[in-house]
Amino acid sequence: MSDLNDYIVTLAKAAKKASVGLRTLSADTKNAALQAIAGSIEARRADIRAGNAKDVERGKKAGLSSAMVDRLTLTDKRIDEIITSLREIAGLEDPVGEIIGVRRPAGFVLEKVRTPIGVIAMIYESRPNVTVDAAALCLKSGNAAILRGGSEALESSKVLVECIREALSRVGVDGNAVQYVERTEHEAIDHLVQQTGLIDLVVPRGREALIRRVTENATVPVIKHYKGVCHIYVDETADLSMAAEVVTNSKVQRPGTCNALEKLLVEESVAERFLPMVRQTMPNVELRGDERVRSILPGTKLATEEEWYEEYLDLILTVKVVKSLEEAAAHIEKYGSSHTDGICSSDARHIEQFVSLVDSAVVTVNASTRLNDGGIFGLGAELGISTDKLHARGPMGLKELTTYKWVLRGNGDIRK
């Protein structure tokens, strides 16, 4: 226990020391580092695949599901994607030093300037590409990273982190800017999230149980989402064929993700027309609903009270008929997760009312909830999606990995 804590403290101190040097790195140096990492990964492709083969073999023996084994496996194509992602992040604008606002309240100039957050700990599961994406995003935003991936991907991540640290040293950046927690005990996470003064932010990503464990134990600020119970409300003015396409895409395009649709709310005057359309556009989806839905679509299973809170991550959709936008918004407020919620409507006033009333990280208007994604938003790769309100909401790209400082440039200005 205490030995484990010492191990974590040593990592965190090294990361904090490295983070001071990162504050003043030029964009050119950071981009050169990212390109060097891409080069290292290209050069050590065989080692990466060998390390990954060990993880896959161990995972199969341990009885991982075939879906899990698939997420764990690094094919040549996936290694190409990691390299492409690094080069894309190198191509993005450096957020550090950006002047967010300027004020001249008196004789002096006041700049609100974007700065790195400091040391970011990322806790995640399975997919080894997250190791490189997280390191690259932190590096480009001037933050030191402490990575703690799932034990099932340890051998893959070890080789990838070697590539990263070796590349950093090659371009003159402190290799300690990227740390990897090799200790696989669950308690390592508990120690990690309590390093107040050394770590500035924890970002957990994975199952709800992991995120709850992190949040409940953390003394360091955490940015996260627990789950995505995403809603679409179809009002009486909606273009129903467009709405059916949007709802279907939201539900079926990749049902296992946090931004997939889980609940459908339909205004009562269009329910009789719209529900059969949805039934037809997603024949492989199990619908569940309230009594009104069952009267329109006989054979629909009755949804339980608990189900309205549930994230299925599966081809199941719960449907409710509502009387008004207010009822829809109140339902989302009560049962939702403030992740991604949308409206299909052609009434501008309705749309504005929904947008200002529904307090979710991402509100969609006549569009698929599946579009909530850092890549699609043009933020570059994302570190995660946040439902928190302090300080990042929605997809977290480079800017969301920074904070700001105020710089007051005077000429002998004093307070009178």
Added chain:
Amino acid sequence: MSDLNDYIVTLAKAAKKASVGLRTLSADTKNAALQAIAGSIEARRADIRAGNAKDVERGKKAGLSSAMVDRLTLTDKRIDEIITSLREIAGLEDPVGEIIGVRRPAGFVLEKVRTPIGVIAMIYESRPNVTVDAAALCLKSGNAAILRGGSEALESSKVLVECIREALSRVGVDGNAVQYVERTEHEAIDHLVQQTGLIDLVVPRGREALIRRVTENATVPVIKHYKGVCHIYVDETADLSMAAEVVTNSKVQRPGTCNALEKLLVEESVAERFLPMVRQTMPNVELRGDERVRSILPGTKLATEEEWYEEYLDLILTVKVVKSLEEAAAHIEKYGSSHTDGICSSDARHIEQFVSLVDSAVVTVNASTRLNDGGIFGLGAELGISTDKLHARGPMGLKELTTYKWVLRGNGDIRK
């Protein structure tokens, strides 16, 4: 205990319910509410002074220092200032709904829109005007407020909160948008800061012990500063007479505040010239220092190691001679509080290096640390000054009391 928790939960639930209505309030309604509060306070001036007189009498009996009694006392002039502050906040731009950024990554439009945070709990001490300032800032930024002032100001705050709630109802805003915790037990604070799901943010303001208690017990996010151990570094290129004026103003203009100067770092080649100047411009300040300082200013008391971390809030200044900007920055990193730290220099390269290396909420260049203030920054009244990095740093005005949501406006856009 449990009865106290029930009391807090009831307040918090009412505030959360009111916060939903605040999301969609127009700027006109919010400004009308602020003007109505100003009118109520004007109309009930006698009641306010009577309530305050009870607090002052009780405080004197309880042996409050004369400085504390002074901070507690509401004169007619101070009531005028409260009213002026309300009208000023009414005159500020509404931050809610501001579009912070627009993107068009594909067919759809993506807006990053400023929104209220939700329910903000403010925990503070003594000065009754904070009750009105905090309520007004929260209201204008669309947030419900739960206020917990010091027990010594309870009677004053009760009348002020009556004025606020009565005025809100008069303009058709839910009076529950401003709640006041009348229970004076210390445990009320512990319950308050654990209302996850009902309260979105806690802002404590006061003694370091109060802030530590809040932070250690909170499950809700906290924005705060513990203390202000503010530094100025005077380099070898500084205009020394300007630097002496800036340093003196920073130290003596109001030494009991968090942005007053506590530590002075002087580059060695100018120390012999500069230190006697400072000795002369602040004759009533006790200097303490290292051996080099003592050799230049004989009779100076030797500073202990612990003192470098200390916030005196008094007419004492600790002085150190340093060899370089790097040494100064490393000293600030180790002993500072990331509140307000500055440089006096005429070398543009030095200034940029200091600005990017020193990770403080406010960095001053050739200017007094005392200028770190929401009013002086033009943010309107401030709720406090933050040394946190998520998500508000420095003075917290209206914009710092908001977060954002993403709004994706499509036309049937789906994910392929």
